[in-house]
Amino acid sequence: MVCDDERMDEKPHHHGNLREALISAGLELLAKEGTEGLTLRRAAARAGVSHAAPAHHFAGKEGLLLAIAARGFTMFADMMEAERERSGPDPVERLKGICRGYLAFAGQHPALFELIFSTMGRTDKNADLANAGTRAYGVLAEAVSHFELAPGGPGVNEAMVWSLVHGYAGLRQMKRLELPDGTAIPFESILPPMKPRL
Amino acid sequence: MVCDDERMDEKPHHHGNLREALISAGLELLAKEGTEGLTLRRAAARAGVSHAAPAHHFAGKEGLLLAIAARGFTMFADMMEAERERSGPDPVERLKGICRGYLAFAGQHPALFELIFSTMGRTDKNADLANAGTRAYGVLAEAVSHFELAPGGPGVNEAMVWSLVHGYAGLRQMKRLELPDGTAIPFESILPPMKPRL
DNA sequence: TGTACATCAGTGAACGCGCGTTCACTGATGTAC
DNA sequence: TGTACATCAGTGAACGCGCGTTCACTGATGTAC
Numbered sequence: 143m144v145c146d147d148e149r150m151d152e153k154p155h156h157h158g159n160l161r162e163a164l165i166s167a168g169l170e171l172l173a174k175e176g177t178e179g180l181t182l183r184r185a186a187a188r189a190g191v192s193h194a195a196p197a198h199h200f201a202g203k204e205g206l207l208l209a210i211a212a213r214g215f216t217m218f219a220d221m222m223e224a225e226r227e228r229s230g231p232d233p234v235e236r237l238k239g240i241c242r243g244y245l246a247f248a249g250q251h252p253a254l255f256e257l258i259f260s261t262m263g264r265t266d267k268n269a270d271l272a273n274a275g276t277r278a279y280g281v282l283a284e285a286v287s288h289f290e291l292a293p294g295g296p297g298v299n300e301a302m303v304w305s306l307v308h309g310y311a312g313l314r315q316m317k318r319l320e321l322p323d324g325t326a327i328p329f330e331s332i333l334p335p336m337k338p339r340l
Numbered sequence: 341m342v343c344d345d346e347r348m349d350e351k352p353h354h355h356g357n358l359r360e361a362l363i364s365a366g367l368e369l370l371a372k373e374g375t376e377g378l379t380l381r382r383a384a385a386r387a388g389v390s391h392a393a394p395a396h397h398f399a400g401k402e403g404l405l406l407a408i409a410a411r412g413f414t415m416f417a418d419m420m421e422a423e424r425e426r427s428g429p430d431p432v433e434r435l436k437g438i439c440r441g442y443l444a445f446a447g448q449h450p451a452l453f454e455l456i457f458s459t460m461g462r463t464d465k466n467a468d469l470a471n472a473g474t475r476a477y478g479v480l481a482e483a484v485s486h487f488e489l490a491p492g493g494p495g496v497n498e499a500m501v502w503s504l505v506h507g508y509a510g511l512r513q514m515k516r517l518e519l520p521d522g523t524a525i526p527f528e529s530i531l532p533p534m535k536p537r538l
Numbered sequence: 539t540g541t542a543c544a545t546c547a548g549t550g551a552a553c554g555c556g557c558g559t560t561c562a563c564t565g566a567t568g569t570a571c
Numbered sequence: 572t573g574t575a576c577a578t579c580a581g582t583g584a585a586c587g588c589g590c591g592t593t594c595a596c597t598g599a600t601g602t603a604c
Contacts, residue, residue: 156547156599182591192549194593199547203591262514294529297519301511302504302530309507313499316460321495331492332500334532354566354580380558390582392560397580401558 161199161209163189168210172253180253182206208268211261214254215274221247222281233288234336240285241307241329248311255311290339306332359397359407361387366408370451378451380404406466409459412452413472419445420479431486432534438483439505439527446509453509488537504530 157163167188171180182203183193200206222243229239248255258275265272283300291299310329313319319327355361365386369378380401381391398404420441427437446453456473463470481498489497508527511517517525 160547181589183589191547193591194550195548197592259510259514262516292530292532294525295519298525298529301508301517301525304516305507305511305530306500306504307507308510309503309505310499312457312506312510313503316457318460318502319499321493327492327496327499331496332490332503334490358580379556381556389580391558392583393581395559 157189157191157195160189160191160195163191164196164199164206165209165213168206169213169254172210172257173251176253177256180207180210204267207257208261208264208271210254211258212268212270212274214251214258215271215278217251217254218244218247218258219274219278219281222278226281226285233285233338237285237289237303237336238330238333240282241303241333244282244307245311245314245329248315252315288339289336291334291336302334355387355389355393358387358389358393361389362394362397362404363407363411366404367411367452370408370455371449374451375454378405378408402465405455406459406462406469408452409456410466410468410472412449412456413469413476415449415452416442416445416456417472417476417479420476424479424483431483431536435483435487435501435534436528436531438480439501439531442480442505443509443512443527446513450513486537487534489532489534500532 164185167185168180170188171184175184182196185206186193186196189195196206200209222240225239225243225246226236227239229235261271262275265275282304283296286300286303287296289299292302307329310319310332314326321327362383365383366378368386369382373382380394383404384391384394387393394404398407420438423437423441423444424434425437427433459469460473463473480502481494484498484501485494487497490500505527508517508530512524519525
């Protein structure tokens with residue numbers, strides 16, 4: 143017997159998909175209030191349930207945090223891929239596109255951006271998070287793999303681009319990337335020359 | 341009348357230099373417990389006074405935070421300058437030295453490193469913090485000024501080096517800068533070639 | 539098709555915690571005379 | 572040198588807050604028969 147009535151103003155005892163609703167609520171709180179605003183009680187309130195309800199779906203606050211981070215990593219990888227695909231076939235443009243996606247995510251979701259990196263040391267606690275993180279890194283690594291930016295192998299190349307874009311994202315968030323005249327410094331202007339590999 | 345007796349086990353009503361003691365206690369808490377461990381009450385306890393005492397020296401928690409950040413920025417600039425001076429006269433070596441100092445500070449004081457950058461938007465609230473921040477940036481900017489790393493003027497060059505070293509610091513903190521075989525990626529290996537200016 | 543019942547997903551009250559802040563107070567300091 | 576006194580820097584109790592978590596409970600779901 144499925145509860146298939148459509149009356150929106152009913153308050154059924156069962157929510158239907160509270161787990162998803164709590165993740166969404168958490169993402170909204172993160173966006174609106176920042177890291178400090180994300181609590182179990184507030185996520186529950188935003189999802190329209192009592193503060194004790196989340197315990198049935200997540201292993202404490204940490205469980206919700208990791209689930210949100212997993213979602214965030216997926217969004218992150220999605221944004222990088224989307225920008226890459228919009229960039230045509232040229233490997234240089236594709237790498238720049240990925241960096242644009244990286245920076246767009248950091249700019250549009252600053253608190254989530256912080257959260258996902260702060261959870262990277264606990265990927266063993268949540269398989270989704272581990273997978274999404276690996277996927278995001280893979281997107282960057284693949285794009286970098288077509289270039290020889292520094293001697294020392296692919297790991298070093300990835301580290302260089304990643305450091306550059308990650309540092310730029312952090313500094314831009316602090317408004318530290320503006321020239322004295324107030325204009326922003328575009329990311330492309332700090333990219334080193336990119337030599338194709340082989 | 342100066343209280344000049346030297347008995348250490350006395351507990352005088354007046355502390356003597358509680359302001360400094362609270363800053364030191366805050367730095368210790370930050371080092372031992374991280375950002376979450378830094379509270380007014382714990383700093384007071386560590387300084388050996390009641391939890392209400394700090395109110396006589398700082399404008400709430402925010403006041404203590406900014407004072408600690410100012411101290412942190414000074415330590416940061418000191419470390420960069422010290423490494424620069426240990427590097428001899430060659431501008432390339434001096435810039436590398438400054439980056440070593442930057443990374444040493446980030447590695448030795450991770451929570452403080454986070455704190456100082458998180459306060460950069462509130463430098464108008466604390467003149468010491470503003471001065472220390474400006475000084476730290478000046479150390480980096482001066483060292484970069486001898487090079488032409490990217491077209492676009494000094495601001496762009498500074499942004500490039502800063503992004504690179506800042507991103508490297510953040511990723512290293514997350515243990516994201518190790519090759520598959522477990523070896524670390526040295527910062528120098530991701531530095532682009534440095535052409536002297538003019 | 540109907541009914542008994544186990545399971546699931548909520549509720550609301552209560553718990554203890556640590557926090558920042560305020561307040562009347564008290565003891566020490568140091569200055570005016 | 573001594574004394575009165577204003578000021579300063581502490582104390583300890585109390586406040587309200589929001590938090591995560593637990594618990595007995597209840598209503599809804601869905602399955603076995």
